[in-house]
Amino acid sequence: MRPVSALHEPLLRWYDEHARDLPWRSPAATPWSVMVSEFMLQQTPVARVLPVHEQWMQRWPTPTDLAAESTGEAVRAWGRLGYPRRALRLHAAACALVERFGGEVPPDYDALLSLPGVGDYTAAAVATFAFGRRHVVLDTNVRRVLARTLRGVAMPSPAVTRAERDLAAGVLPEDVPTAATWSVATMELGALVCTAGRPRCEACPVADLCAWRAAGHPAYDGPQRAAQAWAGTDRQCRGRLLAVLRDADGAVHRRSLEAVWSEPVQRERCLAGLVEDGLVARLSADSYSLP
Numbered sequence: 001m002r003p004v005s006a007l008h009e010p011l012l013r014w015y016d017e018h019a020r021d022l023p024w025r026s027p028a029a030t031p032w033s034v035m036v037s038e039f040m041l042q043q044t045p046v047a048r049v050l051p052v053h054e055q056w057m058q059r060w061p062t063p064t065d066l067a068a069e070s071t072g073e074a075v076r077a078w079g080r081l082g083y084p085r086r087a088l089r090l091h092a093a094a095c096a097l098v099e100r101f102g103g104e105v106p107p108d109y110d111a112l113l114s115l116p117g118v119g120d121y122t123a124a125a126v127a128t129f130a131f132g133r134r135h136v137v138l139d140t141n142v143r144r145v146l147a148r149t150l151r152g153v154a155m156p157s158p159a160v161t162r163a164e165r166d167l168a169a170g171v172l173p174e175d176v177p178t179a180a181t182w183s184v185a186t187m188e189l190g191a192l193v194c195t196a197g198r199p200r201c202e203a204c205p206v207a208d209l210c211a212w213r214a215a216g217h218p219a220y221d222g223p224q225r226a227a228q229a230w231a232g233t234d235r236q237c238r239g240r241l242l243a244v245l246r247d248a249d250g251a252v253h254r255r256s257l258e259a260v261w262s263e264p265v266q267r268e269r270c271l272a273g274l275v276e277d278g279l280v281a282r283l284s285a286d287s288y289s290l291p
Contacts, residue, residue: 007149007206008173008182014205015185018192022046023053024129025184031105031130033057038122038129039090044081046191052079063094064103072290075279076246084242088278089117107131125183134179136168141190142183146171148194152211154220155196237261237270245280245290254286 023029024037036056040049056077060066066074071091078087093115097103105126106112112123124135143156146168156164173179193200201207201217212218230236240260245252261267271288274280281291 005171005173006209007171008178010205010209011185011189012178012181015181015188019185019188020046020192023050023057029130030061031107031126032061032063034130035093035105035122035126036090038125039086039093039117040081042086042122043083048081052077052081060094062103063097063105066091066094067098067103070291071278072281075242075290079246080239080243082239084279085277086117092116093118105130107133109133109135128180128183132177132180134172134176135183136165136172137183137187138165138168139187139190140196141188141194142168142186144196145186145190145194148199148212149206149210152215152218153222154212154218155222157222234266234270234273237263237266238274241267241271241274242279245288248289251283251287251289254288257288 019025022037024034033053037049037053040053040056059077060069069091071088074087074091075084078084096115097105100114101111107127107130109123109127112118112126113120115123118126121137121139124137125139127133128135128137138160143160143164146164147153147156150167150171173182189204189206193204201210201213204210207213241257244256244260248256257267257271258264261270271280275282275288278291281289283289
C-alpha cells in the first residue's frame with residue numbers, strides 16, 4: 001500500500017493549475033466573505049451562489065452591516081438559492097458576531113462553532129479557508145475523494161463516521177499552510193473531476209494512486225440514498241409562497257398566495273411552517289409579509 005502522503009504533491013500541483021477563480025478564494029477576500037460563501041454553498045452549486053454572493057457582499061460587506069438589517073431583508077436578498085432558513089441563520093450569526101466579537105469573524109474553531117447556524121463543517125471551513133488554520137474539512141466532495149482514493153469505495157456513508165474522520169486527519173499535511181491548501185484542493189478535485197455521477201478518472205492527478213480505480217470501480221453498495229423529489233412537495237410549495245412575499249413590497253393578501261398554490265391543505269400547512277420558522281410574519285387573518 002502506498003503511503004497516503006504520495007497523494008499530496010500531485011494533487012496540490014493540479015490545484016495550482018486548475019483552481020477556479022472564486023471571489024471567496026481571492027487574497028483580498030475577507031473572513032466574512034468566506035463565511036457568507038460557506039452558508040450559501042450548503043446544498044447549492046457554485047454557479048447559483050456566485051451572483052447572490054456578489055450582491056450580498058456589495059450590500060453587506062461586514063457582519064455589522066447585515067446585523068443592522070431586518071431578518072426579512074436577509075430572506076429577500078437570499079433570492080432563489082433555496083433552503084432560506086440559511087438566511088435567518090446567517091443573519092443570526094452576524095448579530096452574534098457584533099454582540100460577542102466586535103463585528104469580526106473569529107479565527108478560532110471553538111469560537112466559530114459557538115455562532116448560530118455554524119456546525120463542525122462550517123467552523124472548520126471558515127477557520128481553514130479564511131485564516132489558513134489546520135483542520136479536517138469534510139464536505140461532500142472531500143468525503144467522496146477520500147472514500148475513493150483511500151478506501152476504494154464509490155461513495156462515503158450517508159453520515160460522517162469516526163473512522164472516516166480519523167482517515168481524513170491521517171492524510172492532512174502536518175505543515176499548516178499546506179494543510180489549508182490540501183483541504184481546498186481536495187474539495188476542488190471532487191467538484192471538478194471526482195464527481196458523483198461521472199468521474200473523469202482520465203483527468204485525475206492521483207488516478208494511479210486511487211484504490212477505487214485499482215479495484216475496478218466497484219459500485220456503491222451501502223445504504224440506499226434517498227432521491228430528493230421536488231415537484232408537488234412541501235419544499236416546492238414553500239418556495240412558491242416565499243417567492244410571492246419576497247417579490248412584494250409590503251403586505252401580501254392571502255389571495256395572492258392562493259393563486260400560486262391551489263391545494264388548500266398543503267398550502268396552509270406550508271404557510272404555517274414558514275411563520276413558525278420565522279421566515280414569514282402573519283400581519284392579520286389574511287395578510288402576510290417577510291419578517
